[in-house]
Amino acid sequence: xxxxxxxxxxxxxxxxxxxxxxxxxxxxxxxxxxxxxxxxxxxxxxxxxxxxxxxxxxxxxxxxxxxxxxxxxxxxxxxxxxxxxxxxxxxxxxxxxxxxxxxxxxxxxxxxxxxxxxxxxxxxxxxxxxxxxxxxxxxxxxxxxxxxxxxxxxxxxxxxxxxxxxxxxxxxxxxxxxxxxxxxxxxxxxxxxxxxxxxxxxxxxxxxxxxxxxxxxxxxxxxxxxxxxxxxxxxxxxxxxxxxxxxxxxxxxxxxxxxxxxxxxxxxxxxxxxxxxxxxxxxxxxxxxxxxxxxxxxxxxxxxxxxxxxxxxxxxxxxxxxxxxxxxxxxxxxxxxxxxxxxxxxxxxxxxxxxxxxxxxxxxxxxxxxxxxxxxxxxxxxxxxx
Amino acid sequence: xxxxxxxxxxxxxxxxxxxxxxxxxxxxxxxxxxxxxxxxxxxxxxxxxxxxxxxxxxxxxxxxxxxxxxxxxxxxxxxxxxxxxxxxxxxxxxxxxxxxxxxxxxxxxxxxxxxxxxxxxxxxxxxxxxxxxxxxxxxxxxxxxxxxxxxxxxxxxxxxxxxxxxxxxxxxxxxxxxxxxxxxxxxxxxxxxxxxxxxxxxxxxxxxxxxxxxxxxxxxxxxxxxxxxxxxxxxxxxxxxxxxxxxxxxxxxxxxxxxxxxxxxxxxxxxxxxxxxxxxxxxxxxxxxxxxxxxxxxxxxxxxxxxxxxxxxxxxxxxxxxxxxxxxxxxxxxxxxxxxxxxxxxxxxxxxxxxxxxxxxxxxxxxxxxxxxxxxxxxxxxxxxxxxxxxxxxxxxxxxxxxxxxxxxxxxxxxxxxxxxxxxxxxxxxxxxxxxxx
Numbered sequence: 146x147x148x149x150x151x152x153x154x155x156x157x158x159x160x161x162x163x164x165x166x167x168x169x170x171x172x173x174x175x176x177x178x179x180x181x182x183x184x185x186x187x188x189x190x191x192x193x194x195x196x197x198x199x200x201x202x203x204x205x206x207x208x209x210x211x212x213x214x215x216x217x218x219x220x221x222x223x224x225x226x227x228x229x230x231x232x233x234x235x236x237x238x239x240x241x242x243x244x245x246x247x248x249x250x251x252x253x254x255x256x257x258x259x260x261x262x263x264x265x266x267x268x269x270x271x272x273x274x275x276x277x278x279x280x281x282x283x284x285x286x287x288x289x290x291x292x293x294x295x296x297x298x299x300x301x302x303x304x305x306x307x308x309x310x311x312x313x314x315x316x317x318x319x320x321x322x323x324x325x326x327x328x329x330x331x332x333x334x335x336x337x338x339x340x341x342x343x344x345x346x347x348x349x350x351x352x353x354x355x356x357x358x359x360x361x362x363x364x365x366x367x368x369x370x371x372x373x374x375x376x377x378x379x380x381x382x383x384x385x386x387x388x389x390x391x392x393x394x395x396x397x398x399x400x401x402x403x404x405x406x407x408x409x410x411x412x413x414x415x416x417x418x419x420x421x422x423x424x425x426x427x428x429x430x431x432x433x434x435x436x437x438x439x440x441x442x443x444x445x446x447x448x449x450x451x452x453x454x455x456x457x458x459x460x461x462x463x464x465x466x467x468x469x470x471x472x473x474x475x476x477x478x479x480x481x482x483x484x485x486x487x488x489x490x491x492x493x494x495x496x497x498x499x500x501x502x503x504x505x506x507x508x509x510x511x512x513x514x515x516x517x518x519x520x521x522x523x524x525x526x527x528x529x530x531x
Numbered sequence: 532x533x534x535x536x537x538x539x540x541x542x543x544x545x546x547x548x549x550x551x552x553x554x555x556x557x558x559x560x561x562x563x564x565x566x567x568x569x570x571x572x573x574x575x576x577x578x579x580x581x582x583x584x585x586x587x588x589x590x591x592x593x594x595x596x597x598x599x600x601x602x603x604x605x606x607x608x609x610x611x612x613x614x615x616x617x618x619x620x621x622x623x624x625x626x627x628x629x630x631x632x633x634x635x636x637x638x639x640x641x642x643x644x645x646x647x648x649x650x651x652x653x654x655x656x657x658x659x660x661x662x663x664x665x666x667x668x669x670x671x672x673x674x675x676x677x678x679x680x681x682x683x684x685x686x687x688x689x690x691x692x693x694x695x696x697x698x699x700x701x702x703x704x705x706x707x708x709x710x711x712x713x714x715x716x717x718x719x720x721x722x723x724x725x726x727x728x729x730x731x732x733x734x735x736x737x738x739x740x741x742x743x744x745x746x747x748x749x750x751x752x753x754x755x756x757x758x759x760x761x762x763x764x765x766x767x768x769x770x771x772x773x774x775x776x777x778x779x780x781x782x783x784x785x786x787x788x789x790x791x792x793x794x795x796x797x798x799x800x801x802x803x804x805x806x807x808x809x810x811x812x813x814x815x816x817x818x819x820x821x822x823x824x825x826x827x828x829x830x831x832x833x834x835x836x837x838x839x840x841x842x843x844x845x846x847x848x849x850x851x852x853x854x855x856x857x858x859x860x861x862x863x864x865x866x867x868x869x870x871x872x873x874x875x876x877x878x879x880x881x882x883x884x885x886x887x888x889x890x891x892x893x894x895x896x897x898x899x900x901x902x903x904x905x906x907x908x909x910x911x912x913x914x915x916x917x918x919x920x921x922x923x924x925x926x927x928x929x930x931x932x933x934x935x936x937x938x939x940x941x942x943x944x945x946x947x948x949x950x951x952x953x954x955x956x957x958x959x960x961x962x963x964x965x966x967x968x969x
Contacts, residue, residue, distance in 0.1 A: 265921055269921070454669045482913075
């Protein structure tokens with residue numbers, strides 16, 4: 146199944162796929178017209194502020210096949226393979242003519258360390274092509290003290306963007322950007338509903354393209370195309386396959402989704418940052434801009450990195466219920482350890498409710514390097530049919 | 532019989548020369564028995580990660596144990612292979628977060644009261660950690676749940692301001708050392724912790740008691756400063772890390788007590804007496820080594836493997852030196868909570884954040900006439916990730932060779948003493964002796 150002909154024949158989907166496949170294209174065009182591009186490392190850099198500053202947010206991602214010369218030089222063993230590959234591109238100059246600045250959010254501990262290392266490289270080895278940096282020091286523990294602190298942090302980032310863009314960011318600039326983003330999120334939720342319907346109309350591989358492309362293109366255009374795909378997809382063929390919910394590591398590419406979907410499954414939901422979590426909470430325009438941004442980024446569903454086990458158990462149970470999944474697959478890359486502490490409790494909670502689970506941990510990167518994986522996956526999905 | 536076989540396969544125990552080490556070992560066992568009695572009598576009992584500001588609990592007279600200290604005890608008692616197998620049996624991976632997860636693993640042991648160190652860990656009623664790595668909150672929550680304890684967490688922020696020589700500012704110029712907003716937040720965090728503890732335990736937090744605790748700590752750490760300086764300027768060194776790590780770490784977790792001050796003083800005086808008597812740990816000392824990383828709790832004798840053959844003595848570890856440079860906060864009376872905030876928010880950064888750690892390690896290497904650095908980096912612990920590239924480069928740019936290797940401080944299953952000994956011997960021969968350092 147994967148990406149079906151009905152999707153490939155859609156003009157709107159084709160355009161989304163183009164930006165998903167050519168991830169720097171829109172940013173380059175923006176830059177050629179004199180605009181400035183802000184690379185985003187981590188899933189919690191507020192798009193609202195970057196767009197309000199008249200700049201282009203571009204998500205940093207890993208190349209699957211690049212040699213990790215710089216990463217192996219600077220990073221210890223325990224940095225996971227995705228962040229290693231992202232770090233490589235920042236330090237080896239791949240992004241030199243694509244991004245002007247780099248905004249980093251503390252979405253995981255490994256990204257915090259990456260920020261500290263990049264800051265030190267800029268200080269000690271200024272010849273390296275690491276762009277100017279800013280760090281958004283979110284605190285995700287849900288207490289008022291930290292919520293207030295996050296408002297301070299957001300205001301600091303706003304000031305940095307004003308320096309980078311050379312212009313003041315007004316509240317109405319932020320409101321305008323938020324309106325675009327909320328519209329895009331609403332469109333993505335429409336896609337999500339089609340995907341989670343009793344008979345899904347959109348596959349996981351297709352959804353991953355639709356969601357992921359928003360990280361590399363103009364968001365107003367993305368929203369328009371996504372609404373269009375949502376409208377067309379209502380007439381796409383229903384998918385009859387075992388419904389799989391995916392948790393664990395983020396998937397920047399559809400490799401694993403395609404593997405699941407060519408073996409009798411369909412990915413109806415996920416809780417990683419390149420999937421459902423990307424669009425699930427709106428900017429609340431009834432709050433002041435700073436508070437609305439804190440509300441959106443601090444209080445959306447728990448990431449696997451910044452949450453207690455009990456929070457993750459509950460969040461996964463709820464997400465699995467909402468997607469009516471038959472089974473949950475845990476997929477965790479090598480050295481991406483924190484989700485492993487959630488797994489036994491999550492597994493128990495799911496299996497107590499009759500939902501099958503399968504764990505793939507310590508996975509090599511990229512997916513294709515795990516040559517044994519497809520056989521094991523197929524056996525699991527076949528077992529669901531029995 | 533199985534026990535006999537186990538003993539035969541175990542590595543040799545380290546030779547320790549200091550009375551202060553033996554005293555600390557005896558005291559901690561006695562203290563732990565007293566703590567157990569208080570817990571059994573119904574008092575609240577806190578279990579804290581090492582970076583939690585324990586001074587608050589000390590001032591409130593709430594008994595507590597520090598996670599890393601207890602992990603070290605479990606490792607020294609060679610319990611960790613059993614505990615990690617329990618993790619595995621419960622569906623957890625047994626190769627993660629060994630330092631932080633030992634106590635959680637122990638909590639899975641139904642026989643803990645019989646086979647655990649010193650009768651096992653009594654069940655805490657409060658578990659407190661700081662969120663200095665993604666796994667911390669998860670491990671502590673699991674641990675708290677198994678013991679039926681409350682979980683309390685404190686956040687961690689990253690410095691924007693990074694003045695290079697933190698040790699020159701930390702004692703009394705912390706407003707210059709840290710971003711003001713970080714200190715402000717940390718003070719509020721302390722107040723929230725105090726409020727929680729007052730409600731939980733029914734005990735009042737007395738600010739005057741905190742001043743007393745902070746001043747006792749200043750006194751204790753000042754003795755460590757004198758001890759560090761004495762060892763630094765004495766060659767051959769009077770003692771090695773085999774003595775100082777245990778003597779200091781055991782007392783460090785008792786900081787804020789009169790016993791800890793007296794112990795730190797006695798440690799200095801004993802080492803001073805060695806120096807005065809011309810007694811040295813490695814009489815043929817030719818090479819002074821620095822140990823970077825956590826203590827190798829399951830094989831302390833390893834540190835002594837190179838003394839006879841090469842005259843190589845491990846004279847430096849962070850445990851004594853951090854006591855000397857990182858803990859003292861003078862003039863606490865003006866604002867004791869802010870002084871405490873200025874201690875606890877920096878501790879992780881001093882050790883794990885470039886450039887603060889690298890600059891300090893180099894300063895210490897020079898101060899201690901170090902010839903080579905042996906640097907242990909755990910394979911899968913993000914909390915211990917600290918910019919090893921920058922540290923190594925800082926040393927090597929200064930002409931001090933570094934051996935960096937992967938190992939685990941508490942998981943003996945990942946350790947092969949023979950291989951590691953070969954690695955260090957090769958380093959001594961090729962990088963220090965043939966490299967012209969000696």
